[in-house]
Amino acid sequence: MQLNRDRYTGWGRVLSAAGGRARPEKARMLDGAPLGPAMGQRRAYGDAALKSAGPALDMTRLDRMLAFDPDTGVLEAEAGVKLSDILTAFAPKGWRPAVLPGTGFATLGGAIAADVHGKNHHEAGTFGAQVLSIRLIGSDGTARDVSETTEPEVFRATLGGMGLTGVILSAKIRLAPCPSGFVDVDEWRIGSLAAYLEAFEASDAPFSVGWIDATAKGPALGRGVFEEARVSNRAPAFAPVAKSRNIPITPPGFVLSGPVVRAFNAAYFRRIPSAGQRRTRPLASFFHPLDGLTNWNRLYGKKGFHQFQCVLPPDSAAMTIDTMLRRIADSGLAAPLAVLKKMGAGRSGPMSFPMAGYTLAVDFPNRGGAEALINTLIDQTVEAGGRIYLAKDSLATPAQIDAMYPELPDFRALVRRLDPEGLFETDLSARLNLRGAS
Amino acid sequence: MSETWIILGASSAMARALARSLAADGHELLLCGRDADDLARDAADLRLRGAALAEVMAFDTRDPDSFAPIIARAEAAGGVVNVAVFAGSMPPQEAVESDPALLDGVVTDNFAAAARFLLHIAPLMESRGAGSVVGVGSVAGDRGRIGNYVYGAAKAGFHTFLSGHRNRMARKGVHVMTVKPGFVDTAMTWGLEGMFLVASPSDVARDIRKGLRKKRNVIYTPIFWTLIMLIIRMIPERIFKKLQI
Ligand SMILES: Cc1cc2nc3c(=O)[nH]c(=O)nc-3n(C[C@H](O)[C@H](O)[C@H](O)COP(=O)(O)OP(=O)(O)OC[C@H]3O[C@@H](n4cnc5c(N)ncnc54)[C@H](O)[C@@H]3O)c2cc1C
Numbered sequence A: 001m002q003l004n005r006d007r008y009t010g011w012g013r014v015l016s017a018a019g020g021r022a023r024p025e026k027a028r029m030l031d032g033a034p035l036g037p038a039m040g041q042r043r044a045y046g047d048a049a050l051k052s053a054g055p056a057l058d059m060t061r062l063d064r065m066l067a068f069d070p071d072t073g074v075l076e077a078e079a080g081v082k083l084s085d086i087l088t089a090f091a092p093k094g095w096r097p098a099v100l101p102g103t104g105f106a107t108l109g110g111a112i113a114a115d116v117h118g119k120n121h122h123e124a125g126t127f128g129a130q131v132l133s134i135r136l137i138g139s140d141g142t143a144r145d146v147s148e149t150t151e152p153e154v155f156r157a158t159l160g161g162m163g164l165t166g167v168i169l170s171a172k173i174r175l176a177p178c179p180s181g182f183v184d185v186d187e188w189r190i191g192s193l194a195a196y197l198e199a200f201e202a203s204d205a206p207f208s209v210g211w212i213d214a215t216a217k218g219p220a221l222g223r224g225v226f227e228e229a230r231v232s233n234r235a236p237a238f239a240p241v242a243k244s245r246n247i248p249i250t251p252p253g254f255v256l257s258g259p260v261v262r263a264f265n266a267a268y269f270r271r272i273p274s275a276g277q278r279r280t281r282p283l284a285s286f287f288h289p290l291d292g293l294t295n296w297n298r299l300y301g302k303k304g305f306h307q308f309q310c311v312l313p314p315d316s317a318a319m320t321i322d323t324m325l326r327r328i329a330d331s332g333l334a335a336p337l338a339v340l341k342k343m344g345a346g347r348s349g350p351m352s353f354p355m356a357g358y359t360l361a362v363d364f365p366n367r368g369g370a371e372a373l374i375n376t377l378i379d380q381t382v383e384a385g386g387r388i389y390l391a392k393d394s395l396a397t398p399a400q401i402d403a404m405y406p407e408l409p410d411f412r413a414l415v416r417r418l419d420p421e422g423l424f425e426t427d428l429s430a431r432l433n434l435r436g437a438s
Numbered sequence B: 001m002s003e004t005w006i007i008l009g010a011s012s013a014m015a016r017a018l019a020r021s022l023a024a025d026g027h028e029l030l031l032c033g034r035d036a037d038d039l040a041r042d043a044a045d046l047r048l049r050g051a052a053l054a055e056v057m058a059f060d061t062r063d064p065d066s067f068a069p070i071i072a073r074a075e076a077a078g079g080v081v082n083v084a085v086f087a088g089s090m091p092p093q094e095a096v097e098s099d100p101a102l103l104d105g106v107v108t109d110n111f112a113a114a115a116r117f118l119l120h121i122a123p124l125m126e127s128r129g130a131g132s133v134v135g136v137g138s139v140a141g142d143r144g145r146i147g148n149y150v151y152g153a154a155k156a157g158f159h160t161f162l163s164g165h166r167n168r169m170a171r172k173g174v175h176v177m178t179v180k181p182g183f184v185d186t187a188m189t190w191g192l193e194g195m196f197l198v199a200s201p202s203d204v205a206r207d208i209r210k211g212l213r214k215k216r217n218v219i220y221t222p223i224f225w226t227l228i229m230l231i232i233r234m235i236p237e238r239i240f241k242k243l244q245i
């Protein structure tokens, strides 16, 4: 099968690979394709969906929804289907994916492989919690159905396993009932980190998330906008999908320079009236606010950007986040996108990211100092007993990951048994020694 | 109102994108092609995306006997019948040069089969007094280029056929639209060298739907190819024959 030899990147556009990509358009074409790790829409920021040392399989054209049972809400679909397509097709029928990450471009395969979480993580757990079975192509090239009953260990390791157990061809997932196409969103300003954490503790809404101004210092440290939402019972109708806009070119780097970001963040903060506001918004624009601007990652210029995302246990979270925010604000490197969220304990596999506590995610343009800063933040995360998210990482070291993922030794043993030759090795697994081969 | 759409070459990524757009509006789709098992997956998908009906039918450009059952199925459906032709093939020019017998297949896949099918179904479409034909040609059909002129010639034949067919069918209320894509990100172009300004299949589908709404006769997609091809068509032959484009 024809390989595309062009260089390709992760979402952050810092790391890239040119090991060749096969892209089957029909299920049958997989037979002639070289076996390698699968990738979806490459919304992972770093090198999770890259393979320099050989061919990878682009699954985005195997994106068909195959069967749906309205009695149970179980959907079977090919791995390349975008979560936004599932939402668009099913919300009018009263169903939605139970867990939606911040971008609807994520594919079903990518959502399983990264065991993604959404704004309802504290209630719903991760994506893997609704996965019933996975059709997995193993290192011998044949596909089999893997589930909690057939091969529990392989099944769980595939949830959050970053593609290392094999190629997900299709999966059965349980959708959640969705009585409305809208959510009622309440937003209000938060003045400090302490107030932030209190707001999360006090919230009883199914969806909650906070935007945080990572450039604010001194008494404003930790300020932001808290957002909580409930499925609306006021607006029953469904909105037509808004047309998206594209960033067609890569603009110069000053667009996201320090002063511009500080000014933007201040304005963004004041956008919310001091008394707070309530808005009713369509599901898609609530779950995937940035998707309306296709290729917004190009705003960071040619050099790209990093995202640092960690989760911290409840007892160390407040203090650690405080020092992290100080460091970040002092560095002057932060971008507008910074998110704070309370996490529940739900995680589906040994390599899943979440743990009970708080997660902080901050974008950094790839400028001098950013890598050193992120490295310090990762060390702080290790010290605090937290962990970082593999789907976002491009900079961690094997030792840091060993310290954060206690189940890694068992995962390694399993992956080596399933794939002794390392066919499904990715640049991420090679960098972090996730297979333990070296 | 739900209409019937016959899609020839339904496994093409462009066809899939158009089918999804039509499904979202609740149309009835006949997916015609060679890989029935895979098309069945598309049919299931299209029903979940809103198609009132999605059925798979065997279609092979090299087997004219496969045409009649499709036409009969559309006739049985009643209502407005539309046809969209995506089937086509593009073996490398060098392959055709070393084995000229390949030319027949290129002409069949890109021109003769579709033309024959459209002639067969014309009386039915005329009798319904409405509907449309979407014929996918190519910018390659606008000019014979050294690297691709056998394929280009077949597409040019199809363009000319569509032009005459448009004239005929318009008299009975059937609209014929010629679609000339530039480079599109499909199986045909994946991994080929020298691709630029590559459009996504869904961009093409959007342009086709828009062209149909506006009853356009010939569209280039994406739109900037209108300008590129205007310039390329204007180059005098004595200069063109020396170019390597
Ligand atoms: C704007 C934005 C917001 C985001 N918000 C969130 C969020 O709120 N919560 C969250 O959890 N994540 C979030 N993410 C991360 C994103 O959801 C994950 O990286 C997800 O994995 C992306 O899916 P993808 O299809 O693009 O996969 P890719 O990025 O292509 O691949 C990611 C990993 O999955 C593996 N993989 C992909 N497809 C398959 C398959 N078919 N079989 C086997 N393995 C496969 C790859 O090998 C790779 O290891 C966000 C990303 C962006 C860009």
Ligand SMILES: NC(=O)c1ccc[n+]([C@@H]2O[C@H](COP(=O)([O-])OP(=O)(O)OC[C@H]3O[C@@H](n4cnc5c(N)ncnc54)[C@H](OP(=O)(O)O)[C@@H]3O)[C@@H](O)[C@H]2O)c1
Binding pocket: B008, B009, B010, B011, B012, B013, B014, B015, B033, B034, B035, B059, B060, B061, B062, B085, B086, B087, B088, B089, B090, B109, B110, B136, B137, B138, B139, B180, B181, B182, B183, B184, B185, B186, B187, B188, B189
């Ligand atoms: N991609 C581009 O840049 C580009 C540019 C201009 C024009 N086009 C034209 O756009 C159309 C769609 O092409 P594509 O790019 O989507 O490539 P594609 O995936 O190769 O599509 C070609 C389609 O033709 C079908 N086909 C080939 N031989 C056939 C036969 N003997 N009988 C029946 N069907 C047959 C294929 O079906 P199978 O799956 O069974 O093979 C497939 O559905 C073609 O007419 C092409 O010439 C493409």
